[in-house]
Amino acid sequence: MNIYTFQHEEDFVETGANLIASLLLTNPKAVLGLATGSSPIGIYKRLIDMYRKGFISFSRASSYNLDEYVGLPAGHSESYRTFMDTQLFDHIDLPLAHSHIPNSNAQDLQEECRRYDRMLEDHGPVDLQLLGLGHNGHIGFNEPDTSLVGGTHVVELQEKTRTANARFFPSLDDVPRQAITMGVGSILKAKQIVLLVRGEEKAEIAKRALQGPITTDCPASLLQCHPNVVVLLDQEAGRLLT
Numbered sequence: 001m002n003i004y005t006f007q008h009e010e011d012f013v014e015t016g017a018n019l020i021a022s023l024l025l026t027n028p029k030a031v032l033g034l035a036t037g038s039s040p041i042g043i044y045k046r047l048i049d050m051y052r053k054g055f056i057s058f059s060r061a062s063s064y065n066l067d068e069y070v071g072l073p074a075g076h077s078e079s080y081r082t083f084m085d086t087q088l089f090d091h092i093d094l095p096l097a098h099s100h101i102p103n104s105n106a107q108d109l110q111e112e113c114r115r116y117d118r119m120l121e122d123h124g125p126v127d128l129q130l131l132g133l134g135h136n137g138h139i140g141f142n143e144p145d146t147s148l149v150g151g152t153h154v155v156e157l158q159e160k161t162r163t164a165n166a167r168f169f170p171s172l173d174d175v176p177r178q179a180i181t182m183g184v185g186s187i188l189k190a191k192q193i194v195l196l197v198r199g200e201e202k203a204e205i206a207k208r209a210l211q212g213p214i215t216t217d218c219p220a221s222l223l224q225c226h227p228n229v230v231v232l233l234d235q236e237a238g239r240l241l242t
């Protein structure tokens, strides 16, 4: 793992955006694995800026998002589709048909999971997978458990995750109880993984994930098995790393 800790937010953002921009320059048809959460927001802003200046184009690229809440109507302000549209897709030239997010309003969620995996099989592997780190060590919405699932699946969200994400909803009760997520198997198939970790409250879980034992109890620790992981942390999140 290549681990970089940044003192300044703008360097964190610049480095993350440059990894994606240089991929697009060498491979305009790149398959991007994208993430929601607060960590990638600055990087998406910077990519929009690079696109507007004419440095990069997404017109031939495609994207696959990690996850989506179950139970939110289409167009809900907190759905990950809305998040991605607002934070990135509405401002770049990625064709709508090239941006994929699990459809949690599908009639048959199990079939939707199979459809998502087929798309990843047919059009993957993902060239660069962006990831955030959950407070409990989850990646995507793969929650700590005694075993983990390889492919896309429906997951019950743990209370810690619901509580952490309650800040975006009127109350804890409004936070969905389920989500669809790509599985750890699909995530680990990406050619390169870029893990983004920000904030003091992530310091302990970052230490466990990056330098602790590899265990399903901390799904992000499985990233230690991947041959090409870049970890970008801010100083607060990286404070316990040796």
Ligand code: GLP
Residues within 6 Å of the ligand: 035, 036, 037, 038, 039, 040, 066, 067, 131, 132, 133, 134, 135, 138, 139, 140, 141, 161, 165, 198
């Ligand atoms: C949510 C998402 C995860 C993301 C996590 C971290 O739970 N499902 O994919 O990694 O948030 O979010 P943040 O970047 O805000 O710390």
